[in-house]
Amino acid sequence: MGKIIDGRALADKMQLGMAAEVAEMSIKPGLVVIIVGENPASQTYVRNKELTAKKIGLHSVVERLPEEVSEAELIEVVSNYNQNDLFHGILVQLPLPGHIDEEKVLLAITPEKDVDGFHPINVGKLFSGQAGLIPCTPYGIMKMLEAYDVELEGKEAVVVGRSNIVGKPMAQLLLDKNATVTITHSRTIDLPAVTRRADVLVVAIGRGHFIRAEHIKPGAVVIDVGMNRSAEGKLIGDVAFDEVIEVASLVTPVPKGVGPMTITMLMEQTIANARKIQ
Numbered sequence: 001m002g003k004i005i006d007g008r009a010l011a012d013k014m015q016l017g018m019a020a021e022v023a024e025m026s027i028k029p030g031l032v033v034i035i036v037g038e039n040p041a042s043q044t045y046v047r048n049k050e051l052t053a054k055k056i057g058l059h060s061v062v063e064r065l066p067e068e069v070s071e072a073e074l075i076e077v078v079s080n081y082n083q084n085d086l087f088h089g090i091l092v093q094l095p096l097p098g099h100i101d102e103e104k105v106l107l108a109i110t111p112e113k114d115v116d117g118f119h120p121i122n123v124g125k126l127f128s129g130q131a132g133l134i135p136c137t138p139y140g141i142m143k144m145l146e147a148y149d150v151e152l153e154g155k156e157a158v159v160v161g162r163s164n165i166v167g168k169p170m171a172q173l174l175l176d177k178n179a180t181v182t183i184t185h186s187r188t189i190d191l192p193a194v195t196r197r198a199d200v201l202v203v204a205i206g207r208g209h210f211i212r213a214e215h216i217k218p219g220a221v222v223i224d225v226g227m228n229r230s231a232e233g234k235l236i237g238d239v240a241f242d243e244v245i246e247v248a249s250l251v252t253p254v255p256k257g258v259g260p261m262t263i264t265m266l267m268e269q270t271i272a273n274a275r276k277i278q
């Protein structure tokens with residue numbers, strides 16, 4: 001029987017440290033979250049982010065734009081925040097409505113304030129071993145693995161999912177720690193055979209309770225990035241937690257696993273950015 005990785009508790013502990021750090025700073029780190037339209041999943045995230053930012057003592061603004069806003073108008077809003085010295089982090093909540101080209105909008109955020117790590121400059125830095133801003137979900141997962149003393153050197157790490165936001169940057173961060181990394185995806189022929197090699201398994205596929213006991217090597221560490229709604233409207237992960245924890249040594253729950261750590265890393269990168277110029 002494995003143990004829970006308590007992302008909520010680790011996030012709370014790190015946030016306490018950040019609050020103390022911010023209280024000592026000569027300037028107040030500022031974060032703006034720009035959200036377009038009324039996507040309900042996005043609303044939860046934005047609300048959690050706002051509460052966390054306030055708790056830590058950041059200057060936090062949520063800029064809400066109507067669903068019909070044009071791409072040019074959105075880019076104009078972003079440009080204004082690029083120039084505004086009160087803000088050290090800018091996040092444009094994804095997904096954006098279909099009439100807006102996400103790539104163009106991400107490109108408009110100045111790479112220095114891109115606390116999501118989605119700008120091609122930061123992506124290029126991550127994949128070429130240069131310091132830059134890192135996507136918050138994979139970054140938070142690395143902090144969890146570190147806090148739980150999970151050994152990565154030479155180990156088999158398997159990432160399920162190849163998104164730009166989670167799968168690909170996750171694989172790179174694991175590689176940086178000298179893990180032997182495999183990325184699997186929807187076309188992988190024998191998924192259980194590959195995931196059963198994993199000492200560390202990170203799952204980000206967006207299919208509720210898809211990963212079962214049969215996918216797990218005994219003693220593996222399992223990280224669940226999934227955020228799905230069950231038929232009853234409950235938030236559930238990509239991993240069938242109750243059966244997987246019987247086989248694994250450590251498993252993250254959903255909620256209270258990866259989610260709170262994602263938000264914590266957003267705060268961390270905003271504070272670090274503000275520090276650079278204080």
Ligand SMILES: Nc1nc(=O)c2c([nH]1)NC[C@@H]1CN(c3ccc(C(=O)N[C@@H](CCC(=O)O)C(=O)O)cc3)C=[N+]21
Nearest residue numbers: 044045048092093094095116235255256257259260262
């Ligand atoms: N530009 C951009 N950056 C993002 O980082 C980003 C985004 N767009 N779009 C949406 C997704 C989703 N996301 C979440 C992060 C934390 C929780 C979170 O805090 N979850 C809590 C509570 C969830 C609940 O109770 O509903 C938990 O897992 O315990 C949720 C969702 C960030 N995203």
Ligand SMILES: [Mg+2]
Nearest residue numbers: 097098100102
């Ligand atoms: Mg689009």
